[in-house]
Amino acid sequence: GQQLNQSPQSMFIQEGEDVSMNCTSSSIFNTWLWYKQDPGEGPVLLIALYKAGELTSNGRLTAQFGITRKDSFLNISASIPSDVGIYFCAGSYSNYQLIWGAGTKLIIKP
Amino acid sequence: DSGVTQTPKHLITATGQRVTLRCSPRSGDLSVYWYQQSLDQGLQFLIQYYNGEERAKGNILERFSAQQFPDLHSELNLSSLELGDSALYFCASRVGTDPNTEAFFGQGTRLTVV
Numbered sequence: 527g528q529q530l531n532q533s534p535q536s537m538f539i540q541e542g543e544d545v546s547m548n549c550t551s552s553s554i555f556n557t558w559l560w561y562k563q564d565p566g567e568g569p570v571l572l573i574a575l576y577k578a579g580e581l582t583s584n585g586r587l588t589a590q591f592g593i594t595r596k597d598s599f600l601n602i603s604a605s606i607p608s609d610v611g612i613y614f615c616a617g618s619y620s621n622y623q624l625i626w627g628a629g630t631k632l633i634i635k636p
Numbered sequence: 637d638s639g640v641t642q643t644p645k646h647l648i649t650a651t652g653q654r655v656t657l658r659c660s661p662r663s664g665d666l667s668v669y670w671y672q673q674s675l676d677q678g679l680q681f682l683i684q685y686y687n688g689e690e691r692a693k694g695n696i697l698e699r700f701s702a703q704q705f706p707d708l709h710s711e712l713n714l715s716s717l718e719l720g721d722s723a724l725y726f727c728a729s730r731v732g733t734d735p736n737t738e739a740f741f742g743q744g745t746r747l748t749v750v
Contacts, residue, residue: 532678556736557736559736559738566743567741567743567744568638568726568741568742568743568744569726570638570741571738571739574736574738614678614679618735618736623681623694623735624681624735624739626678626679626680626681627678628677628678629678
């Protein structure tokens with residue numbers, strides 16, 4: 527079946543640094559979604575991508591839908607303490623169920 | 637606040653027991669999804685209901701079952717509990733069934749089996 531590889535698994539960064547994470551799929555997707563899960567909360571949608579090559583920003587967050595339709599990345603610029611949490615990618619093809627990545631845990635070094 | 641309500645927030649129970657987790661979707665949302673998140677793991681899709689009917693099944697064990705009631709709230713029943721069932725269980729809702737639209741998640745129920 528379809529699989530999503532999300533990397534890195536975790537990141538330790540300094541406040542103010544830029545962050546980059548990505549997801550790759552074994553097959554093509556029509557949609558890529560990026561969610562963030564704050565500690566003790568459920569995931570919340572950050573950015574949705576619907577077209578190959580699409581680049582979308584949401585404040586300091588930027589995500590891109592890869593040209594091959596098999597990958598997506600999320601960048602966070604100038605990280606701040608409230609960026610900590612787990613970032614999930616999720617993808618789908620047509621109306622099939624979303625496939626979720628395993629998450630990237632972002633930890634900011636004090 | 638996502639508008640999705642899950643109860644209870646925490647649950648501690650013994651192996652072999654049965655528990656029921658409850659979810660109230662956002663007002664107007666017809667689809668309810670259940671997910672399991674083990675420690676430091678991603679989300680594992682369990683089951684989806686749409687307007688009272690089962691729509692899709694994921695990696696849900698036979699010991700687990702769910703239903704969606706006429707008022708659209710949903711319950712996830714976990715029986716013959718094992719230590720490995722300890723996890724966060726999330727409910728999510730969306731208006732329809734299109735997975736490309738935003739799903740709204742509850743805060744989850746943390747189940748601890750001892």
